Amino acid sequence: xGRNNQSLNIDHSSNVNSVADIxxxxxxxxxxxxxxxxxxxKTGFADLDFTIGGGLRVGQLVLISGHAGVGKTSLxxxxxxxMAASGSAVCLFVxxxxxxxxxxxxxxxxxxxxxxxGTPSDGLRLRDIADLVEKYKIEHRxxxxxIHAVASDARGRTALERxxxxxxNFLLMKGSSYNTTLDxxxxxxxxxxxxxxxxxxxxxxxxxxxxxxIPTESSHVDEEARNAEQIEGLKELALDQDIAVVxxxxxxTEGLKAQRLKLEHLLASPLIAYEADLIMIMNEKFDIVDRxxxxxxxxxxxxxxxxxxxxxxxxxxxxxxxxxxxKKQLQFCHFRPEARHVKERLIAGRERE
Numbered sequence: 001x002g003r004n005n006q007s008l009n010i011d012h013s014s015n016v017n018s019v020a021d022i023x024x025x026x027x028x029x030x031x032x033x034x035x036x037x038x039x040x041x042k043t044g045f046a047d048l049d050f051t052i053g054g055g056l057r058v059g060q061l062v063l064i065s066g067h068a069g070v071g072k073t074s075l076x077x078x079x080x081x082x083m084a085a086s087g088s089a090v091c092l093f094v095x096x097x098x099x100x101x102x103x104x105x106x107x108x109x110x111x112x113x114x115x116x117x118g119t120p121s122d123g124l125r126l127r128d129i130a131d132l133v134e135k136y137k138i139e140h141r142x143x144x145x146x147i148h149a150v151a152s153d154a155r156g157r158t159a160l161e162r163x164x165x166x167x168x169n170f171l172l173m174k175g176s177s178y179n180t181t182l183d184x185x186x187x188x189x190x191x192x193x194x195x196x197x198x199x200x201x202x203x204x205x206x207x208x209x210x211x212x213x214i215p216t217e218s219s220h221v222d223e224e225a226r227n228a229e230q231i232e233g234l235k236e237l238a239l240d241q242d243i244a245v246v247x248x249x250x251x252x253t254e255g256l257k258a259q260r261l262k263l264e265h266l267l268a269s270p271l272i273a274y275e276a277d278l279i280m281i282m283n284e285k286f287d288i289v290d291r292x293x294x295x296x297x298x299x300x301x302x303x304x305x306x307x308x309x310x311x312x313x314x315x316x317x318x319x320x321x322x323x324x325x326x327k328k329q330l331q332f333c334h335f336r337p338e339a340r341h342v343k344e345r346l347i348a349g350r351e352r353e
Contacts, residue, residue, distance in 0.1 A: 041089045041203055044082025047324055047339040052278055053317030058203055061235045062246040065266055066282030071308055072248045074333045076207050083205055084169035090199035092206050096175035096213030103172050105129050106333040111159035113332050123332040124155050177213045182233040189241050210248035228271045235275045260288040260347055263313040279314040285325060290345040
């Protein structure tokens with residue numbers, strides 16, 4: 001795993017190397033089997049993978065943004081779940097907002113979905129999991145068990161069985177806005193990739209929820225300077241450690257007022273646009289479809305509430321300015337895996353009415 005050009009006497013400190021030596025270094029890595037940089041890791045959303053060049057790659061910095069409640073955490077967790085379940089990568093999901101117990105229950109809810117038809121009984125909501133534990137507690141006063149409580153429902157049993165197949169590849173960590181710095185994350189990644197570690201012989205994908213919570217080494221009065229340090233540090237982390245970094249980014253205040261969130265609404269957007277390899281913006285479809293569709297067919301317009309638009313605002317490995325739609329099942333912390341191209345015309349952007 002990783003790039004190892006030291007045997008070729010390439011001087012990384014000066015960043016001046018001959019093209020011949022660089023090609024020799026690439027050849028050495030490829031022939032030794034360390035060619036992760038050329039192998040895309042599928043997100044599990046087929047049309048999205050096609051759009052972004054087959055999937056994510058090590059060395060990439062990927063940003064996901066959207067209004068509150070649009071499903072950013074669910075989408076990121078589902079991508080991580082898909083990669084871990086396929087066996088193609090080890091995923092570390094670091095959340096600065098929620099405890100790992102809560103995230104695990106969200107994963108159980110996601111995995112409990114049966115047919116995906118969207119009916120209330122098709123999976124377990126978070127409150128359903130809590131009800132199962134409470135019910136088991138009442139019925140088995142002498143023996144308490146979270147696992148047995150969840151497994152007492154066929155949907156919960158299915159979820160636990162699915163997770164058991166890949167749980168060792170999907171790692172959760174509670175981040176602290178006080179001390180979980182990039183240095184701390186770097187040390188954690190090195191430990192995971194060390195001999196005997198879970199990511200020793202597999203690509204590693206780091207998910208961070210979310211950017212503005214990551215503490216910086218310097219104290220910044222200006223929010224844009226703070227974000228600049230965070231973004232630059234994450235890009236260096238992705239390159240230095242040969243991992244992909246997927247980070248959720250909050251919009252600035254002006255972006256929260258916009259009916260359609262776009263790249264210019266992200267904090268420190270000039271730097272974000274420069275450093276990131278892939279930027280995906282999530283919007284509610286109902287909010288950004290041209291109003292003519294609402295007037296023409298009001299019944300069809302109501303169906304727009306079921307979808308989120310995922311827009312490629314920047315895409316170094318494929319086409320940008322591509323809009324895909326994902327069907328929401330957020331009661332189960334889940335999106336349907338079919339990511340289809342949007343047929344309707346979307347608004348360019350304006351303030352919320």
